[in-house]
Amino acid sequence: MGHPISCSGTRWWAAVAPNEDYMPEDIASLIDTIISTGETLAEEVEVFIAGGESVSAELKRTKIGIAAGSYAVGLGIRTIDHGHIGASGTSDPSAWRKCLDAAISSGTLATPQEWGGLPLSSVREQPLLSFDPEVWVKAEIAEAAIYQMLTGAEEYPVNVTSGSADISTGYLSLANSHGVRYSTKKSSFSVSLEAISDQSTGYEFDQSVRMSVDPVNVGKMAAFFAHHGRSGEDIPTGDYSLVLSPMAFAQLLGSVFVPAVNGRSVHAGRSKLANSLGEVVADTSISIFDDPFRNYGPGSTCWDAEGVPTRRIDIVRDGVLTEFLYDLKTGYRYGKSSTGSALRSGYGGSPGIGYHNLVFDGPRSGIRDEPAIYVHDVVGAHTANPMSGDFSVEISNPSWIENGDFGKPVRKAMYAGNVFDLLKNIEGLGHGERVIGSMVLPEVRLSGQRIIGV
């Protein structure tokens, strides 16, 4: 329910922090203490510590109304004893004993699992793939980015309504009772702007692990979409060719496709793709893979949230479904190997299954050359049915594109379809790509898509 336009996941991951020595000695010794105490209570112990620092500036129309900073810290503990997995977390690492006890008692209740052990220490090289030391958590840098966006937005006669610039750095440490002692750092810089002209709104954003975001262009594009959408015309209900922006496509994939390739959903009977391994599930030109080693990828890492070494996972190769994603627990239960796909969304509880950098790829062409309706963003993707894949959403900034460029805007249009079906109906991928969250995708062209006009 709601208005998740600007949702950015939990603050925890946004607020991953700085620190010159990213495994400070006090953290290392705290980890050793927790593990040695935990080993007297359970066969295996896993400790996760993360902390970070962030700063942000928020626009209210054309003035900065809020400057915010945060210091985050958290400790997660998991214990495994005869297949009983327990977990707990706390924002107060000095209260680790209470957290350890909560993990142990949580484990006594959980149904015992088939369990083959936490991993041994095996990752030798640990390059910082998702960190740039040039990212400084300074309010003045966020401030400068805000003014650059405003400059970009001046390109069109619109009113800026809101915007923000966020900078964060952080550290993560993972350790277990088999000798794993991994640490890494993360950094992130993101900017976004919203503008309006009459009743036409425009939104654009950019994000990077580095300082390489382009605030001027973000301002310009948000203003362009607000300006361009005025005086749109209604279109009749019918089937149309569409070009989905990376932002629109990422939302539909994230709501339906991603949960359907999660190994736990697959084996629990919650995935439409459960029996489709080896079958064509997308146009045969399409490949979808998780690339954890992408340089400066927002989700890049050499080890997953359980310390399993990560690897490239070819989920769909040339249109054929080849692999699902597993963590240790799901892997052990169903006789599969972990694919290094354990992820934590915070310090509490157990890790879940997810992707590091989900890349959508295939041959590129000039997909804007023939007329189509361009879909900049969608309203309501989270209401898609994750089981059946059916969705009906409102299109943001619908507009005709002709001869590679934006033509007449469309006033209002709903788009109804099915994510599993549309993957098979992809006609082409555009040149270039964008990073949206931890997905990397191009524009996508589809034909025969149902639009409900007015």
Next chain:
Amino acid sequence: MMMSGGIRYYDVRHVTGQTTHIDIDNSVIESAGTSFFSTAVLRVLGPSGWGILTIDNYTSPRGKEFDSLLESAASLARITTEPVNLADAPHGVLPVPAMREDPREVSLEEKTGVLGEIESAARLPGIVNSRATYIERAEQVSFIDSSANEYSFEICRSGFNIMAVASREGMVQMGYERLHSIHGLNIRHQQELGRLAGVRALSLLDAKTAAGGTMDAILDPELAGVFAHEAVGHASEGDLVHEGNSVLSGKIGERIGNSLITIVDDPSLQEFGFDPVDAEGVKVGRTKIIDQGIVGAYLHNRETLASVGNGVPGHARAMPGEAPLVRMSNTFIEEGDSSLDEMLEGIHNGIILYGSRGGQVDPGRGVFQFNAEYGFIIEHGEKKGMVRDVSLSGEILSTLHSIEMCGKERKMSQGYCGKGGQSVPVSDGAPYIMLRNAVVGGSGTE
């Protein structure tokens, strides 16, 4: 009052607490446990705007240590340029209603057992997966500001979700029920909701995809509540109005709907969105957003009341560790005097829709979308075949005119609302309502 460093005002909202969850998936207890948190937000109003610090594991320091936090926040505020002012508002705290059965006093083991009964009730023949989750969150909130306002309270929210999945010949469908409460443990004797989720998933296997287009629609109380939330609630939030990002901006006193429509937000109501006091220490109460079809008031915090006016403060809400935003709480359409039979009789060709997985709105453009879990085609006043996955979209400024009938009995449903990266507990509700010429999204063609 002016403090050192150009600080005009400050407040600290510190929340400590614990979250307990249980996850039972196909009769396996996947996890059951408790985590702990403590986090505070310090807000300082400098010469222009806000400097805000979020501090995990806050220790409530005094003296010099606190002054240095104030200075850090004031230093952030130096880059702000917007002249922020705070309107005066009445302070005060309501009592938190006593719980019938405090979930914290029931052992995790017992709660897991009771939840398991709901989960197994969903496992009807033909159901391939059933999953029940329980969530319990207890918060101790303390607030202090530079004007010597101080309050503290404790609230515990708990509840469960049950999902059943049915599968046949490559078709996968789900049924979903949920119940959340501020009144104490609510998972006992709820097997019927588990069974309902199972029945729904199975019957959806035979439902058709709705044909998209414009048609008359009846919304059940849950869906009509989401409609009120998306179609009107967000656009009435004072921060969006202030930014010029709401089509309701400048519309106070204007008629935007049929006179039988009154829409209210009320954080003092003892429903899931209840707050005993808002996140700025302001007294909470009832706000009539739409009064008999006329835009009556915006929802405000102290800042937006000062900058926008025409509304009521006490609507600032925040997740632990986040700065307050203007938010809805318990939002609902008031009862009318029509019966469901009268609504059905008035429809020649249309649709009746039930349940919701939520919705979303672009308040500046004035366009919203929300989704129904299932529905039935209406032909000549009678319910016919079942349809699945139907969404509706509409335009804020015209949609309320299309409501022709409101039912007699209002029902509230619980959920969470996301805005600005924050998710807060809310309830939405309405009686049955009937809309003429609703835009229904479906990919079917018949």
